[in-house]
Amino acid sequence: MAGHLHSSSCGCDHVETLGVEYSLYSKINMESLECLNESADGSGKLVFKPWDERLDRTKFVQSDVDEELLFNIPFTGNVKLKGIIVIGGERGSHPSKMRLFKNREQMTFDDVQSKADQEFELVEDQSGMLEYPVKVVTFTSVHHLSIHFPSNYGAETTEIYYIGLRGEWTEAHRHGVTICSYETMPSISDHIVDWNSASKPID
Secondary structure, three states: OOOOOOOOOOOHHHHOOOHOOOOOOHHHHHOOOOEEEEEOOOOHHHHHHHHHHHHOOOEEEEEOOOEEEEEEEEEEEEEEEEEEEEEOOOOOEEEEEEEEEOOOOOOOHHHOOOOOOEEEEEEOOOOOOEEOOOOOOOOOOOEEEEEEEOOOOOOOOEEEEEEEEEEEOOOOOOOOOOOOOOOOOOOOOOOOOEOOOOOOOOO
16 A cells, blocks of 8 residues: 555564565576675675575675666566665665666666656665665566665775565566557555554655
8 A cells, every 4th residue: 555654563464474575686697786986796696586585794895996786677467566775885885775676687887867767865774674665556466676776875895785676576478469458546655654553655
C-alpha cells in the first residue's frame, strides 16, 4: 500500500519476511554486472548479498578517484522493483543521493547527465532499516537497472556495504509477442520507510 509505514513493532509481514522480500540479488546476472569507478575490480558485486549478510563489513565497494559510483545491473528476467535499501560507510563516506535509470544498458558517467527515472535524497544508514520505495508503475518490467550515486556526505570517496532490492521477478519471454496488462497504481513519493520506528516519511 502506498504510504504505509513499517516498524519493527507493527506486526507487518514485510518486517518478518525481509530476508525473502530482499532476494532479488539472486536474480542478478553477476557475470555481467559492472560498477564504474570502483577502487578494486569486482568489489561492486560484493554489495549485492543475502539480507542476513547485510551488516558484513568485510564486503564492500569504495569509489576510486572521486565520490561517484555507477552500477549497471542486468537481471536474469523481468523485475517489478518496489524498494531499495542502501547501507553506506561512516565518516562522510555514505552516499547522499541516488538516481535510478530503467533499461538503459551499459551506461557511463556521460550518460547519467540525462534525466533519471527517479531520484532520492539518502539518509545515512548503517543498519539497513530504511527503505526507499520506488515508483512501481515506472519500474515494472525492468530487465536492467542502473544506480548512480553522484555524491556523499563530505568524504573524498564513497563506501557502500549493501544494496538491497525488493520486488518481484518473472522469467523473460523468449518467443512470440506477449501483451501484458498492469494494474495502474498511484505514484509513490520519494519517501523513506523506517523499519525501526513509524516515523513520518522524508521527502
